[in-house]
Amino acid sequence: MPQELLLQVSPETAASESLLKTHLSKQIKVAVQDIDHVVVLKRSIDARQKAIKINLKLSIFLKGELFQEQKVQLPDYPNVTSAQEVIVVGAGPAGLFAALQLIELGLKPIVVERGKDVRGRRRDLKAINRDHIVDEDSNYCFGEGGAGTYSDGKLYTRSKKRGDVTRVLELFVAFGASPDILVDAHPHIGTNKLPQIIQDMREKIIECGGQVLFETRVTDILVKNNEVEGIVTQNGDTILSQKIILATGHSARDIFELLDRKKIFIEAKPFALGVRAEHPQTLIDSIQYSCDYRGEHLPPAPYSIVKQVGGRGMYSFCMCPGGVIAPCATSPGEVVTNGWSPSKRDQATANSGIVIELQLADFKPFAKFGALAGMEFQKSIEQSAWHLAGESQKAPAQRMIDFTQSKVSSDIPKTSYVPGTTSVEMGQVFPGFLTQILREGFKEFGKSMRGYLTNEAILHAPESRTSSPVRIPRDVYTYEHVQIKGLYPCGEGAGYAGGIISAAIDGEKCAQMIATVLKNN
């Protein structure tokens, strides 16, 4: 039987198999040559002390003990060409994992996606960055893989359902992600690796007899007697099915408007909003690792911070070490920021959303929009950023201390945000109460993380697509919409997920609910 061991080692030891074996031989008192295999089961960084340690949970195989490498396999997907059809609207993590799960359960997914495949999508991202042109169907939020494709690919979640999380992580590995994501406390994939994984998922869906339709925007949902009958696409085509998984993400404003117009019940939902802050990565490393240089064995440091300011939570969101700030607008006439990182997180800057919890009462000036009040509030801030920065994809920007002192920065250095920035008084982007909280909050952050509050940090506005401003309510047991039979609101856009992993889990759950209903009919 292999021995399991928890221990702390230096980053250098953790990075080298021979150093680790030497360390273990002393620890368990066996000769180095008698240690056959060391398998890492869990890995995390403990940066609480000056001498940073790596926590490891290991399985140690001595000579003579049977060792078999565990390879994660794809499930045995059946061919579903002639099986019952289920429409999946949206090819984000929720839609893709729903489609794969439907196949596993013997059903045929028809995935309908407004955007292009990952390859075609790349050209449109270039157009946003270089030419400031936003394609309303193909951008950082819309297209194959959804909002998660060109992201940092952080795969951690607050979900307590470990079994579901492990299953999703294993599927990512089976589709080509590094097995490291199964052991790291804070796994991530990276923008350079995600597109291939997503493409392989799509190819598997098609190979099994499922369908994936790109550049096919859903413009109507057919409903009769409070039951779905199918969808209509922008070309006027109709696709019929009595089961529809609606996984269109938090930015599908036209879908929210469609549901509202058709009197399909939706409700406003609080979300969070703020700015994206960018620091030199070396500065964040020195704060988090208490050192001048992090060395070659530690990854670029992340950070996570939360404070109560003015009675509200202000916190870091989607922090990207060694990353880049991306223009994430989904319509012309608005500016939206978010962040991504390559798998090595080797860019010179660290960026993070710094956002404030909103409350439904904040949307009062937009009350006439009913359930869409939060969405209109969000839109108004994105549009004001666009006007303020010069009516292009340039982002309004300000140095951090200047912002806290309401002083327009005399210059803004080049940041990772490719479309560029315009120096403004950032307070003009937000309603007064938000500006006030942000100003106070950055001062508080500076007290907890010495060095964080600095004019080397550049704020970009706005970080506004943190989660959906609308909920599409569903039954807690059946996952069906509370009013419309056969409609399964799913993933982040419906208000039931936040991030890649929870969206993927929700997609799988919706597929399972549909399979159960069909089996019992």
Ligand code: FAD
């Ligand atoms: P989405 O991914 O939004 O997918 C919805 C899909 O529906 C889209 O492909 C869209 O084109 C399609 N669609 C919309 N309307 C229609 C229509 N009318 N007809 C047909 N198709 C339609 N999360 C993390 O966990 N880790 C990260 O590191 C991370 N980084 C991010 C970085 C960026 C730049 C962005 C934008 C997001 C990031 N996120 C991250 C958030 C994460 O991507 C989302 O939480 C996740 O993708 C939500 O999944 P979803 O399937 O519910 O929706």
